[in-house]
């Protein structure tokens with residue numbers, strides 16, 4: 001897999017567009033220093049030609065054939081101890097669209113090629129500095145929405161997942177050795193005879209570890225991607241008021257008129273390290289109004305997509321058919337029933353609601369107007385999506401759907417290995433399944449990979465990473 005042949009030299013702007021303190025043009029490849037020498041004129045006497053020392057910074061002018069383009073600080077890093085394992089230069093220009101773009105254009109004119117998305121990290125992988133799971137962690141770090149997501153991604157970047165996978169592959173290799181001894185010398189007795197029970201125990205132990213990793217994905221995915229959480233209920237129950245109370249500003253329009261919200265309004269809220277994507281929706285009702293009808297349609301779609309529904313009832317209003325209908329719909333997924341407007345007299349009959357819909361009676365009592373009950377709701381939301389749901393406090397979490405799919409495939413092979421569909425446990429067939437599980441697991445770290453897999457992964461990156 002290791003490839004150390006030189007690639008062409010690539011360059012890109014590594015900072016986000018828009019105004020900023022600095023903008024960075026990053027260059028990697030064997031012509032990096034030649035290109036920099038060509039366009040960079042350091043202040044002071046020391047010429048760059050004789051002094052390209054790794055991990056040094058120089059201040060000077062970036063010049064085209066005639067004009068000065070910018071004054072910049074240039075960092076120089078020599079292969080192989082760099083991000084890509086190639087020569088790298090980072091030109092720290094003044095932030096803002098013009099200077100950085102002009103510098104990039106100059107670098108490209110002098111022979112670099114514009115980098116593809118994720119190409120710097122792809123080179124780090126291809127040149128063997130990091131494995132594929134670690135490369136994916138880089139993207140997760142860039143995209144982390146909460147401290148917890150960052151922590152999980154950093155653990156993966158440090159190689160914890162890769163170590164675990166490599167450990168499992170090693171265990172499978174040991175099983176294979178036992179099996180192959182038997183295949184090679186089927187008639188010999190004593191030492192070479194395969195001990196089926198021992199093999200079964202060893203395989204089950206790998207299966208168990210795979211199952212734990214697979215189970216961690218429910219939690220891992222939540223920490224990484226967040227949970228779409230729909231505020232649902234009939235009109236005027238206070239959904240938008242709850243959204244605003246959470247966000248602590250008047251994000252959505254609130255009026256006493258039923259049917260105020262028409263579109264779905266999404267905002268992110270971080271609770272105990274979990275990103276919740278709160279979606280305020282139009283109140284569910286029957287309507288002839290075209291706009292309201294469309295709003296209700298969107299609310300229903302949002303409820304279907306949501307990982308959690310905050311089902312809101314107005315405590316100051318008697319129940320009606322719409323409440324019952326909504327409760328029945330929400331019941332098929334994960335939901336928290338909320339009685340809002342507790343600052344008013346409670347006229348809603350909770351017993352009737354539970355009896356008629358079969359929903360759970362553990363309501364959260366809230367006054368969006370006064371902000372009471374929010375803490376309890378936050379606690380319940382967190383419990384519901386993490387602890388309550390999976391019971392999981394995992395030392396190692398799988399957060400990528402790609403890894404999850406691979407782990408499930410590998411587990412399936414191992415299940416076949418010890419319990420073949422035809423019931424016949426042949427060492428040859430078992431060896432085949434174990435080997436195939438090993439190959440499948442190798443896709444996580446990139447030990448086994450294809451151009452398509454790499455493209456799929458790195459195309460998700462931004463240019464310049």
Ligand SMILES: Nc1nc2c(ncn2[C@@H]2O[C@H](COP(=O)(O)OP(=O)(O)OP(=O)(O)O)[C@@H](O)[C@H]2O)c(=O)[nH]1
Pocket residue numbers: 233234235236237238239240241242253254255256257258259260261262281282283284340341342343344366367368369370
């Ligand atoms: N007293 C009291 N009034 C509330 C409370 N929450 C919301 N309201 C009022 O109820 C009315 C409707 O609130 P909204 O937040 O717009 O309700 P909604 O569910 O988003 O309504 P639609 O968008 O029409 O579906 C407004 O007049 C709010 O001020 C509360 O906790 N107590």
Ligand SMILES: [Mg+2]
Pocket residue numbers: 239240241252253260261280281282283
């Ligand atoms: Mg509303």
